[in-house]
Amino acid sequence: MKAISFENFSYAYPKSGVVLEKLCFEVEQGSFTAIVGPSGAGKTTFCLAAAGVVPHYFGGRTGGTVVVQGIQTMDSTMGELAKDVALVLEDYESQLVAMTVEDEVAFGLENAGVDRKLIPQMVRETLQLVGLSGREQCEVGGLSGGQKQRLALAGALVTKPDILILDEPASALDPAGTEELYSLLGKLNEQGMTILVVEHDIAQVLPYIDQLVLLMEGRIAVAGQPEAALRKMSEESLFQEVIPPLQELRFLLEKHGCRFGAWRCEADAVRELSAVLQEAGEVSRSA
Amino acid sequence: MKQLAPLTKLVFTVAVSIWAMLLTSLPGLGLLAVAQVVTLAVCGLLGRTYKGILSLTGFAVVLILVQYALGSELEAAIAGGLRMIDMATVFVILLATTKMQSLTTALVSQCRVPQEYAFMFTTALRFIPDFLAESKAVREAQACRGYTGKGGIVRRFTSYLALVGPLVLRAVSRSETMALSLELRGFGAGRRSFSTDVGLKFRDYCTLLGMIALTAGFTAGRIVYGW
Ligand SMILES: Nc1ncnc2c1ncn2[C@@H]1O[C@H](COP(=O)(O)OP(=O)(O)OP(=O)(O)O)[C@@H](O)[C@H]1O
Ligand SMILES: [Mg+2]
Numbered sequence: 001m002k003a004i005s006f007e008n009f010s011y012a013y014p015k016s017g018v019v020l021e022k023l024c025f026e027v028e029q030g031s032f033t034a035i036v037g038p039s040g041a042g043k044t045t046f047c048l049a050a051a052g053v054v055p056h057y058f059g060g061r062t063g064g065t066v067v068v069q070g071i072q073t074m075d076s077t078m079g080e081l082a083k084d085v086a087l088v089l090e091d092y093e094s095q096l097v098a099m100t101v102e103d104e105v106a107f108g109l110e111n112a113g114v115d116r117k118l119i120p121q122m123v124r125e126t127l128q129l130v131g132l133s134g135r136e137q138c139e140v141g142g143l144s145g146g147q148k149q150r151l152a153l154a155g156a157l158v159t160k161p162d163i164l165i166l167d168e169p170a171s172a173l174d175p176a177g178t179e180e181l182y183s184l185l186g187k188l189n190e191q192g193m194t195i196l197v198v199e200h201d202i203a204q205v206l207p208y209i210d211q212l213v214l215l216m217e218g219r220i221a222v223a224g225q226p227e228a229a230l231r232k233m234s235e236e237s238l239f240q241e242v243i244p245p246l247q248e249l250r251f252l253l254e255k256h257g258c259r260f261g262a263w264r265c266e267a268d269a270v271r272e273l274s275a276v277l278q279e280a281g282e283v284s285r286s287a
Numbered sequence: 288m289k290q291l292a293p294l295t296k297l298v299f300t301v302a303v304s305i306w307a308m309l310l311t312s313l314p315g316l317g318l319l320a321v322a323q324v325v326t327l328a329v330c331g332l333l334g335r336t337y338k339g340i341l342s343l344t345g346f347a348v349v350l351i352l353v354q355y356a357l358g359s360e361l362e363a364a365i366a367g368g369l370r371m372i373d374m375a376t377v378f379v380i381l382l383a384t385t386k387m388q389s390l391t392t393a394l395v396s397q398c399r400v401p402q403e404y405a406f407m408f409t410t411a412l413r414f415i416p417d418f419l420a421e422s423k424a425v426r427e428a429q430a431c432r433g434y435t436g437k438g439g440i441v442r443r444f445t446s447y448l449a450l451v452g453p454l455v456l457r458a459v460s461r462s463e464t465m466a467l468s469l470e471l472r473g474f475g476a477g478r479r480s481f482s483t484d485v486g487l488k489f490r491d492y493c494t495l496l497g498m499i500a501l502t503a504g505f506t507a508g509r510i511v512y513g514w
Contacts, residue, residue, distance in 0.1 A: 057467055082473035089471075094464035097472075099413055103388050106482040111473035119482040141416030155472065 003194040008064035037215035052081040086156035090167040102136040145172035203244040293393035307373040316369035
């Protein structure tokens with residue numbers, strides 16, 4: 001069973017043109033997918049569709065189906081789907097509904113009817129995961145943007161969903177916070193959670209993802225294994241702005257006959273590049 | 288007071304309101320007000336609430352004067368003012384000693400208020416700090432673009448109108464996202480549990496009994512002795 005599968009899915013908001021057009025797309029169980037695309041491409045709508053918010057909450061016109069954990073989203077309700085899928089919204093501030101940090105995280109558990117005695121422990125553990133431990137009693141209104149974003153993540157994580165969808169979850173985080181966030185997501189992914197994230201900074205997610213999707217004007221322009229997808233984007237000049245410079249350099253060098261491994265993080269690149277440079281140095285010296 | 292269950296405090300609020308209606312004599316009403324202020328002081332909450340109480344008193348004095356000026360008996364006017372103080376102070380006590388979360392929990396699980404209504408209350412409160420922050424942000428944004436809003440009353444008023452537009456738009460979209468977030472997180476689907484314990488303890492039952500006795504006493508007093 002696929003975690004999420006879009007089958008010929010099209011969607012238009014009540015008062016908009018077609019936003020998603022005939023999407024065919026699958027997310028494997030336990031995989032980590034990153035979505036990129038220009039503004040207005042439909043990334044947020046795509047996330048909403050995977051959680052059943054579209055069309056349940058917004059209405060509008062649809063075609064085709066979305067199946068999440070074997071359930072057709074059309075035949076289910078958002079409350080039902082909430083057991084399997086958690087979503088961190090782009091507008092994370094409005095996602096927060098409670099007065100204090102603790103109540104905010106407990107909210108999803110209460111809705112799921114979790115026994116009261118278990119709640120404080122689960123809340124504490126989750127806050128620790130996202131780096132907010134000790135702030136249980138803080139007022140939500142008094143948190144910084146980045147802290148609110150972490151809190152929104154905690155609220156989504158605490159129910160231990162099978163699938164976690166995050167729409168630009170690092171938009172208010174500092175560089176260190178962003179790295180922490182993705183290494184946490186990477187860890188959760190290793191433990192079996194299926195993760196789908198909208199993120200423009202590909203270099204940040206590259207160490208963890210196993211699928212990269214480029215969405216343009218409501219269609220999937222490129223999808224596949226990250227290196228292949230990046231290569232295709234580079235070759236066909238599709239949304240080239242987001243390709244990490246190191247990867248561009250690598251494609252350039254490969255055109256001149258160099259061969260490299262996967263380069264999931266900068267360390268890989270540095271290691272292989274210095275090897276190549278050393279080789280080149282030896283060649284030029286011996287010549 | 289803080290250790291009592293929220294339900295007990297809700298009942299206390301209602302009880303004080305009833306007592307304020309039952310009592311007609313000035314000393315009785317005055318005593319009730321004093322007793323409440325003492326309660327606040329004993330709980331160490333007077334420091335946080337005295338401003339509210341003072342402005343309430345000021346308001347009551349104005350009310351008394353107006354009533355008197357409009358031709359009521361002085362005594363009736365003062366009784367009306369005291370009654371207002373009594374009833375308003377009890378709400379101050381309720382809000383100062385009870386967390387919003389436990390209040391909604393009590394309303395939903397013990398008073399059978401539909402959870403949608405109870406939560407409307409808390410989420411509305413959640414809006415206030417955000418709303419203030421946003422109005423500041425909008426004002427700054429407008430100031431950055433050379434919008435001052437200084438000047439006479441009319442200028443001031445129109446400058447406020449310029450603030451209201453973006454604020455309302457933002458508030459509407461916020462409340463939509465929040466409603467979406469509630470549903471996304473499974474609100475209203477199936478049975479809900481509550482993380483705060485609002486169950487009644489021994490001291491709650493004692494307090495409740497005491498309040499019933501007092502109410503009965505006041506009623507009897509009123510009927511038999513015409514207090
Ligand atoms: N609630 C709505 N009602 C009508 N149209 C909408 C609504 N939300 C989004 N749209 C439209 O759908 C299209 C895709 O929007 P979406 O928010 O999915 O883009 P996005 O890729 O997430 O963009 P961004 O990178 O700016 O977040 C846009 O053209 C937008 O105008
Ligand atoms: Mg978006």
